[in-house]
Amino acid sequence: ILNVEQSPQSLHVQEGDSTNFTCSFPSSNFYALHWYRWETAKSPEALFVMTLNGDEKKKGRISATLNTKEGYSYLYIKGSQPEDSATYLCAFFSGSARQLTFGSGTQLTVLP
Amino acid sequence: SQTIHQWPATLVQPVGSPLSLECTVEGTSNPNLYWYRQAAGRGLQLLFYSVGIGQISSEVPQNLSASRPQDRQFILSSKKLLLSDSGFYLCAWSTTGAVYGYTFGSGTRLTVV
Numbered sequence: 001i002l003n004v005e006q007s008p009q010s011l012h013v014q015e016g017d018s019t020n021f022t023c024s025f026p027s028s029n030f031y032a033l034h035w036y037r038w039e040t041a042k043s044p045e046a047l048f049v050m051t052l053n054g055d056e057k058k059k060g061r062i063s064a065t066l067n068t069k070e071g072y073s074y075l076y077i078k079g080s081q082p083e084d085s086a087t088y089l090c091a092f093f094s095g096s097a098r099q100l101t102f103g104s105g106t107q108l109t110v111l112p
Numbered sequence: 113s114q115t116i117h118q119w120p121a122t123l124v125q126p127v128g129s130p131l132s133l134e135c136t137v138e139g140t141s142n143p144n145l146y147w148y149r150q151a152a153g154r155g156l157q158l159l160f161y162s163v164g165i166g167q168i169s170s171e172v173p174q175n176l177s178a179s180r181p182q183d184r185q186f187i188l189s190s191k192k193l194l195l196s197d198s199g200f201y202l203c204a205w206s207t208t209g210a211v212y213g214y215t216f217g218s219g220t221r222l223t224v225v
Contacts, residue, residue, distance in 0.1 A: 034213045
């Protein structure tokens with residue numbers, strides 16, 4: 001069983017604050033790490049697919065980094081806005097699995 | 113382009129009643145198909161996945177079952193719902209191998225009363 005952990009479980013920040021969260025995954029047999037943004041009662045939306053150690057991806061105010069040797073990825077949000085409020089999921093794809101293994105998510109609430 | 117349809121969007125069912133949720137994919141052939149559930153306060157749990165017609169892998173033993181009668185159709189069923197079956201159900205598809213991630217359906221909110 002692959003273990004993918006996300007921290008913190010939930011986070012409240014003020015509008016304009018920058019924030020980051022962590023995804024930890026097995027460092028062996030790595031293929032890809034995915035980040036999704038999931039709003040309540042909607043389908044998860046893909047943010048990034050990361051495949052190489054040292055990868056950095058950016059989409060507007062959101063960026064992510066990847067360290068496959070130590071098994072972690074960080075997601076950063078710069079200048080949080082209320083519309084950033086959502087659950088952020090990471091998912092790990094290994095060479096031995098046929099499907100993604102999801103973390104339990106970080107629930108972000110941005111207060112106006 | 114590929115699209116995924118999932119229905120119904122919401123469902124309220126009594127304990128002991130049957131369940132059928134349907135998911136169809138358009139614009140691709142031989143997709144990998146998945147059913148996930150999010151129970152209250154918990155993360156996404158993989159229930160079933162399928163790599164082809166009639167091929168179903170179950171990840172969690174429970175009173176749910178899945179079927180894939182056609183290449184792009186995936187059905188989640190139960191003969192008798194339990195209270196613990198309440199949750200948000202998501203269907204997803206991927207290309208073979210899933211390394212590029214999933215595309216999710218819009219989800220079904222199931223409340224068992």
